[in-house]
Amino acid sequence: MPERLYLYDTTLRDGQQTQGVQFSLEEKQEIAALLDGLGVDHIEGGWPGANPTDSAFFEAKPQLRATFTAFGMTKRAGRSAENDEVLASVLNAGTPSVCLVGKTHDFHVTDALEISLEENVENIRASVAHLVAQGREALFDAEHFFDGYKANPGYALECLKAALEAGARWVVLCDTNGGTLPGEIYEIVKAVIDGGIPGDHLGIHTHNDTGNAVAGSLAAVDAGARQIQGTLNGLGERCGNASLTTLIPILLLKAPYRSLYQTGVSAESLARMTLISRKLDDILNRVPMRAAPFVGASAFAHKAGLHASAILKNPATYEHIEPELVGNARVIPMSNQAGTSNLKRRLGEAGLEAEKAQLAAILNTIKERESQGFSYDTAQASFEILARRELGLLPEFFDVERYRVISERRRNAKGQIVVESEAVVAVSLPGGGLTTNYFKNEHPEELQDAGPVHALWNALIADLGPYAGRLEGMRLVDFKVRITNGGTEAVTRVIIDSEDDAGRRWSTVGVSANIVDASFGALIDAVTWKLVQTGAELRKVGE
Numbered sequence: 001m002p003e004r005l006y007l008y009d010t011t012l013r014d015g016q017q018t019q020g021v022q023f024s025l026e027e028k029q030e031i032a033a034l035l036d037g038l039g040v041d042h043i044e045g046g047w048p049g050a051n052p053t054d055s056a057f058f059e060a061k062p063q064l065r066a067t068f069t070a071f072g073m074t075k076r077a078g079r080s081a082e083n084d085e086v087l088a089s090v091l092n093a094g095t096p097s098v099c100l101v102g103k104t105h106d107f108h109v110t111d112a113l114e115i116s117l118e119e120n121v122e123n124i125r126a127s128v129a130h131l132v133a134q135g136r137e138a139l140f141d142a143e144h145f146f147d148g149y150k151a152n153p154g155y156a157l158e159c160l161k162a163a164l165e166a167g168a169r170w171v172v173l174c175d176t177n178g179g180t181l182p183g184e185i186y187e188i189v190k191a192v193i194d195g196g197i198p199g200d201h202l203g204i205h206t207h208n209d210t211g212n213a214v215a216g217s218l219a220a221v222d223a224g225a226r227q228i229q230g231t232l233n234g235l236g237e238r239c240g241n242a243s244l245t246t247l248i249p250i251l252l253l254k255a256p257y258r259s260l261y262q263t264g265v266s267a268e269s270l271a272r273m274t275l276i277s278r279k280l281d282d283i284l285n286r287v288p289m290r291a292a293p294f295v296g297a298s299a300f301a302h303k304a305g306l307h308a309s310a311i312l313k314n315p316a317t318y319e320h321i322e323p324e325l326v327g328n329a330r331v332i333p334m335s336n337q338a339g340t341s342n343l344k345r346r347l348g349e350a351g352l353e354a355e356k357a358q359l360a361a362i363l364n365t366i367k368e369r370e371s372q373g374f375s376y377d378t379a380q381a382s383f384e385i386l387a388r389r390e391l392g393l394l395p396e397f398f399d400v401e402r403y404r405v406i407s408e409r410r411r412n413a414k415g416q417i418v419v420e421s422e423a424v425v426a427v428s429l430p431g432g433g434l435t436t437n438y439f440k441n442e443h444p445e446e447l448q449d450a451g452p453v454h455a456l457w458n459a460l461i462a463d464l465g466p467y468a469g470r471l472e473g474m475r476l477v478d479f480k481v482r483i484t485n486g487g488t489e490a491v492t493r494v495i496i497d498s499e500d501d502a503g504r505r506w507s508t509v510g511v512s513a514n515i516v517d518a519s520f521g522a523l524i525d526a527v528t529w530k531l532v533q534t535g536a537e538l539r540k541v542g543e
Helices: 025-038 052-060 085-091 106-113 117-133 145-151 153-165 182-194 213-223 244-253 273-283 305-313 340-349 356-371 380-391 452-461 465-471 515-533
Strands: 006-009 042-044 067-073 097-103 137-143 170-175 202-206 227-230 399-411 417-429 433-440 475-483 492-499 505-512
Touching: 006 244, 025 042, 025 052, 025 273, 067 085, 085 097, 085 117, 097 106, 097 117, 097 153, 106 117, 106 145, 117 137, 117 153, 137 145, 137 153, 145 153, 145 170, 145 182, 153 170, 153 182, 170 182, 170 227, 182 202, 182 213, 202 213, 213 227, 213 244, 227 244, 244 273, 340 356, 340 380, 356 380, 380 505, 380 515, 399 452, 399 515, 417 452, 433 452, 452 475, 452 515, 465 515, 475 515, 492 515, 505 515
Parallel strands: 006 042, 006 227, 042 067, 067 097, 097 137, 137 170, 170 202, 202 227
Antiparallel strands: 399 417, 417 433, 475 492, 492 505
């Protein structure tokens, strides 16, 4: 039978130490629910008493299948475990499991804590024993363990044995500085087990300062450790922690781990991994890392023509797993690296066909436009607009004759700073109709402007004659700007993401030396694509 591996998540504590991340109570509750649905064994909620949010989270006591765990530190020198108020606050959280961090590197004991090595060992022993006496599952996080072991292996082992003999269910080896390489981790974990610490009581906690946190965690498992600590998307201090978003798919899908071990994560939960990863980024208002293994938007993207040609014949030629296993999807983007295989595939997805000469014309247009700064890697809707225009399949629903946008910063009658944008868009419609639309952003209470692009967008869609009804429920949801050339010849590329009430989401691109004009080009493509998707036909005014 496969041996059990236990997954311990520290997203709600280590993840909160990520620069720019500060969880609210509601966010911690939402993330805990995501983790519990995934199937991890322990969810560490944070440090009770360290801040109001963590305290409120523990008071709310989320209902979890996983073992809810509080984090704290071993008792301080000069007082008993029973009379240490910091240790008491962790116990008062009422969780069935408690993880305490303590020093195992002699340098940190003598220079940071400024106590004797013997007193530190006693602090570990007494703290763990106190947890066990209170009926709690006890974990001991051996801080700076690998550096400590390399400096003084006998003392580092003595600290672990003190925790284990006091009743700790798990002793966790922490690569706190993140500088230990996988080969070293393997050898040290092996030595720890040979030194009397059972592997089924041994955990691993790695940081990613050398980019090896996942590899180091796997090395520890190879050596005999049976608990892995990590975070969703690799959140954590400095360069982050071991990413469970990468580790879990490896454990479930890659040899030899898939046959040697089992976890609490089911195949059904694994298929939600991409969704969970992106949901976390959405909660934190972060842009997902496109190149993230397994769950990134580019994890199964095949840009080169040679690769795409092979993928069409057999996806296994350039994919190590089926993307659906982790809830991801294959992408064959259009770009100046593309060949006819990419183009045929993308046209087929749009329900389009093209002859050989038409394919060559579309490819030439793409390459020419990308030399001007356009990018169709992610702006698939703009690619479809381009292809339909080349194939003569794009109705000219409307034509923008001119636009004007003004942003003003001034003081109002109360002396407060107000920023307002207003736009005018003149559109010609089939049959000679002309409409001029005006829109002004007005936020009298918030005193905050929604911006010139928002004003242009609303002016554009205010009256498109016979097509206006087809744009209901459409909205802009993301806006990205990139300067493609520097200096006085700078070119701005804007990517706009739109969505509608039908659940469609699409991306369009605009390029110009003027950021507003680049944005407006992307807006026109977004509206045009929406009209095509809703089956709009060319209609004259009054029809």
